[in-house]
Amino acid sequence: MRRLVFTIAVIAAAGTAFAQSGAPAISVDTLKNVTRTLSSDDFEGRAPTTPAEAKATGYIVERMKAAGLQPGNNGSWFQDVPLVEMTAQNVTPMTFTGGKAPVSLTYRSDMVLATYRVTPRIDIRNSDVVFVGYGINAPEKGWNDYAGIDVKGKTVVVLVNDPDWQKPQRTGLFEGRAMTYYGRWTYKFEEAARQGAAAVLIVHDTEPAAYGWGVVQSSWTGPQLELDAKGDHMDQSRAIGWMQLAKAKALFASAGKDFAKLSAAAKVKGFRAVPLGVKASVSFTNSIKRQASKNVIGILPGTERPDETIFYTAHWDHLGRCDAVKGDDICNGALDNASGVAGLIALAEAQVKAGPAKRSIVFMSVTAEESGLLGSKYYAEHPVYPLSKTVGGVNMDGLNVIGPSRDVVVTGFGKSELEDLIKPLIEAQGRVMKPEPNPERGGYFRSDHFSFAKLGVPMFDGGSGEDLVEGGVTKGHAAVLDYIANRYHKPQDEYDPSWNWAGAVQDLTLYFQLGRQLAMGSDWPNWYKTAEFRVIRDKARAGK
Secondary structure, eight states, X not given: OOOOOOOOOOOSOHHHHHHHHTOOOOOHHHHHHHHHHHTSGGGTTXXXXXXXXXXXXXHHHHHHHHHTOEESBTTBSEEEEEEEXXXXXXXXXXXXXXXXXXXXXXXXXXXXXXXXXOOSEEEEEEEEEEEOTTOOEEGGGTEETTTTOOOTTOEXXXXXXXXXXXXXXXXXXXXXXXXXXXXXXXXXXXXXXXTTOSEEEEEEOHHHHTSOHHHHXXXXXXXXXXXXXXXXXXXXOSEEEEEEHHHHHHHHHHTTOOHHHHHHHTTSTTOOOEEEEEEEEEEEEEEEEEEXXXXXXXXXXXXXXXXXXXXXXXXXXXXXXXXXXXXXXXXXXXXXIIHHHHHHHHHHHHHHHHOOXXXXXXXXXXXXXXXXXXXXXXXXXXXXXXXXXXXXXXXXXXXXXXXXXXXXXXXXXXXBTHHHHHHHHHHHTTOEEEEOSOGGGOGGGSSTHHHHHTTTOOEEEEEEOSOBTTTHHHHHHHHHHHHHHHTTTSTTOOOOTTOOOHHHHHHHHHHHHHXXXXXHSOOOOOBOTTSTTHHHHHHHHTTO
């Protein structure tokens, strides 16, 4: 649920393109074999801290060794990532009383709940319920949905995405159709905790959320992971979760409120939170397990400036055992993200074949992306290689397996100078670089490059777009929607031997060329001056 990248690519004459690029050929056999192996039922969906983790990380190390890499963490292939696993159990229905009629939400079908707090029991009784619109507090925009109300100890109901998400263009206070971080569910929980809310419920709506209820259900039930940190996250809200749209409407009706009218009002600057006059109650227990997971790190050391690093990243984890569909309860995660790890290994093979570069090239497969970018977050906050000496790199979260396209889509388009470097490479392939066609999905905030970006390191994240050579945007977009509806974060994301890897090879050739250019050169790409991460990068590079 953290991010959807469904890449679709173009290749008309692969052999000619590779010869022109001068890059070692990307191995299709590697892409097939690694994806098929990691997404097989034997790996049980690759959930962190399960027995499947050792099998998955061990296999990745085996492939990194075979590619010719060296251990990337001071002689070790691993970086321990301390995690705490919590599984909600005995979840009672969430009840709302005090309205025209009681409203009850059943766990899984009507709502999902979890907690960041490391505690054996959560018990919320008769908590006042407040509708806080989009739950945004953005002083720089003059917007505060919490203005004039104290929500300490209360339950807040929040809308997903940004107030202007329905605007067709990237204009408006919150960038219109393009989601800002204020629209991410992670932000809404963070802000509610800062405001002292006891519980937070986001109203699920498929279009602004960019995924159906099935994705929420599979991602928010079963074991949940968080970084194991001092204080056990007791500064967070006691309960966080989602509720079905129909149930939200029923709750508002019971409270004598019009959900549609209040949702419309929440889009307008100056909106003030609305107490619903009802009280919420729910309880559940938590099983707690503290256990370190692992990032896997390999390196091709540089020859002249080995302390300066280029990064390639791809997360190895997926959802493990999940809610069964037609008797299948293994979320295999073939596209998401066994294919990305396959790309990581294929790039390692190609870079080793090309020989050591002037700068070091690091290949990292991170854990717990599906749990909130935890592995990359931990690395960025506890780097093996100083971020001030990390030049930049490429993140891969799903490869192209569908067929030729004419475009390359950049996630978070218009943010970093990496775009200036990769654009000529894209054009040399006869393709065009484009912004995301669906920026409302918030893809920029949903994969591991964001952990680096927040701390100033520019990472390219993108891939082939929807403009198919055969069928155009209509067919390409339909393929994306089909994946979202039928396979994304479901047991149906399985390896398919009929997949067409040609586009993935061309995308990986771009990533090889970009990484090689950075590793052989002396440039330090920065964020554009308008990007929110520019100041962080400048301070890091200045040693401040």
